[in-house]
Amino acid sequence: MLRIALAASVALFALTSTPSVAADAKLRAAVASADRGADNKARDGARNPEATLSFWGLKAKQTVIEVSPGAGYWTEILAPYAKATGGTYVAGVTDVDNPRTSEAAKKSLETFKAKYADATRFGAIRYTGFGVASKPLGAPNSADLVMTSRNIHNFTYQPGMLDKSMNDFFAVLKPGGVLGVEEHRADPRPEVAGIADGYVSKATVVAAAEKAGFKLAASSEVNANPKDTKDHPFGVWTLPPVKRSAPAGQPANPAFDRTKYDAIGESDRMTLRFVKPR
Numbered sequence: 001m002l003r004i005a006l007a008a009s010v011a012l013f014a015l016t017s018t019p020s021v022a023a024d025a026k027l028r029a030a031v032a033s034a035d036r037g038a039d040n041k042a043r044d045g046a047r048n049p050e051a052t053l054s055f056w057g058l059k060a061k062q063t064v065i066e067v068s069p070g071a072g073y074w075t076e077i078l079a080p081y082a083k084a085t086g087g088t089y090v091a092g093v094t095d096v097d098n099p100r101t102s103e104a105a106k107k108s109l110e111t112f113k114a115k116y117a118d119a120t121r122f123g124a125i126r127y128t129g130f131g132v133a134s135k136p137l138g139a140p141n142s143a144d145l146v147m148t149s150r151n152i153h154n155f156t157y158q159p160g161m162l163d164k165s166m167n168d169f170f171a172v173l174k175p176g177g178v179l180g181v182e183e184h185r186a187d188p189r190p191e192v193a194g195i196a197d198g199y200v201s202k203a204t205v206v207a208a209a210e211k212a213g214f215k216l217a218a219s220s221e222v223n224a225n226p227k228d229t230k231d232h233p234f235g236v237w238t239l240p241p242v243k244r245s246a247p248a249g250q251p252a253n254p255a256f257d258r259t260k261y262d263a264i265g266e267s268d269r270m271t272l273r274f275v276k277p278r
Contacts (some may be wrong), residue, residue, distance in 0.1 A: 083123030
């Protein structure tokens with residue numbers, strides 16, 4: 001009887017664990033894909049995609065909303081992963097319904113969509129507007145994971161935008177759903193006035209998320225960089241990948257010595273997992 005029970009337990013474990021193992025293999029395959037851009041793959045050592053997404057709890061068949069995907073570092077991983085696992089990838093992009101959205105921003109969005117239009121590689125990417133006056137990101141309680149990477153500082157530059165963002169994230173997530181945040185970390189020093197250098201304190205992020213109703217579930221040091229001194233002449237943008245060598249809006253300074261900033265690498269970042277209570 002004991003042998004039969006043990007065999008049944010092993011069989012049950014195999015049945016319940018196989019999807020997770022398969023999903024992990026598909027995530028590794030998405031990260032390792034030769035279809036990804038060489039510039040993006042070169043940043044994997046600093047951005048730790050598999051470990052970061054695993055920490056946030058990415059799984060097969062999830063609806064994942066990435067807010068402000070930029071040029072698509074995560075899109076190249078998340079869209080193929082969703083396609084391979086029966087999930088849905090939603091990009092929270094420029095809100096074209098806002099009459100104040102610039103033509104340059106609209107053109108950039110069209111370029112983004114064209115880049116990821118190949119459904120054989122990226123599946124059927126869904127798009128939703130995101131901005132200071134945007135509508136909800138999706139139907140209430142419809143997403144499993146909302147993630148935003150290195151964007152919180154941008155949300156603080158427009159009055160009310162950080163609160164609106166957190167409220168939007170909370171509304172679209174299912175009870176038990178996850179908000180994953182990666183952000184340039186000011187700690188242990190205080191934030192500078194207006195977060196002008198791009199470094200945000202953990203307390204600022206946590207307070208904004210908790211105000212919307214989230215609970216901080218866990219923090220990870222997967223994207224920490226102890227070499228980052230956080231005292232750079234052009235803020236966090238002095239570091240790779242931006243590599244700013246002059247004040248914003250001014251031409252690059254070819255005489256600027258980048259040696260120590262390139263040696264630091266990308267910024268020190270907090271990686272946080274918030275949960276919408278059930």
